[in-house]
Amino acid sequence: MHRERHIGDRVGWLRAAVLGANDGIVSTASLIVGVAAAEAGRSGILVAGVAGLVAGAMSMAAGEYVSVSSQADAEKADIERERAELAASPDSELRELSGFYTARGLTPDLADEVARQLTATDALAAHVQDELGISGTSIARPIQAAFASAVSFSIGAAVPLIVAIAAPLSLTLSTVTAAAVLSLAFLGAVGAKVGGAPILKAVLRVTIWGVVAMAITAGIGKMFGAVV
Incomplete structure (x- = not known):
C-alpha cells in the first residue's frame, strides 16, 4: 500500500480562498491608493480602507453563497431526476x-x-x-465557500490597511502599492503550490492584474483630486 496525494478535494475551498484573498488585496489597496492619490487626509484613507474591507468581505460571502447554492440546487435537481x-x-x-x-x-x-x-x-x-460527474470532492458546498471567501478577503484586505495605518501619510501611496504587489506575489505562489500549478505563471498573473487595477484607480483619484 502507498499513499497518494491529490488536489481534487481542495478545489472548492482553494478557489474561494484564493479568489477572496486576491480580491481583498487588490480592491482594498486600489481603494486606498485611489483615495491617497486624491490627496485625502489620513482619516479619509482609513475610513475608505475599513469600509472596503467590511463591505468586500460581506459581498464576497454573499456572492459565493448565492452562486454555489445555485450550483448545489442544480446538482440536487439532477440527482432527484436520476432517482426518478x-x-x-x-x-x-x-x-x-x-x-x-x-x-x-x-x-x-x-x-x-x-x-x-x-x-x-x-x-x-x-x-x-x-453519468452526472458529481463526486464527494466536487460537490457544491455553499457555506464552506462563503466562509472561505469572507475570511480570505478580510485577511487579504488587512494587509494594505495595516500598511496604510503604519506608513507616514506622504508615503501611503508607494508603501501600500509595494505591500500589495508583494502580497499578491506571495498569494500567487502559495495558491500555485497548493494547487500544483506553475508558480511563476501564477505570480505574474496576479501581480500584473493587481498593478493594473491600482494604476487605474490611482489615476482616477489623481484626476478627481485635482478637479476638486
Whole structure:
C-alpha cells in the first residue's frame, strides 16, 4: 500500500480562498491608493480602507453563497431526476450505465457485469458519479465557500490597511502599492503550490492584474483630486 496525494478535494475551498484573498488585496489597496492619490487626509484613507474591507468581505460571502447554492440546487435537481429515472426505467438505466463503461474502454461483457454489480450495491451513487460527474470532492458546498471567501478577503484586505495605518501619510501611496504587489506575489505562489500549478505563471498573473487595477484607480483619484 502507498499513499497518494491529490488536489481534487481542495478545489472548492482553494478557489474561494484564493479568489477572496486576491480580491481583498487588490480592491482594498486600489481603494486606498485611489483615495491617497486624491490627496485625502489620513482619516479619509482609513475610513475608505475599513469600509472596503467590511463591505468586500460581506459581498464576497454573499456572492459565493448565492452562486454555489445555485450550483448545489442544480446538482440536487439532477440527482432527484436520476432517482426518478431509476425508479421508472431500471433496465434502461442499467444499459446506460453499461454504455458509459464501454465508452471508457471496458469490453461489453465486463461493462455489463460492472454495471450490474454497482447497481446492486448503490444504483443512484453509480449514476451520480459516472453519468452526472458529481463526486464527494466536487460537490457544491455553499457555506464552506462563503466562509472561505469572507475570511480570505478580510485577511487579504488587512494587509494594505495595516500598511496604510503604519506608513507616514506622504508615503501611503508607494508603501501600500509595494505591500500589495508583494502580497499578491506571495498569494500567487502559495495558491500555485497548493494547487500544483506553475508558480511563476501564477505570480505574474496576479501581480500584473493587481498593478493594473491600482494604476487605474490611482489615476482616477489623481484626476478627481485635482478637479476638486
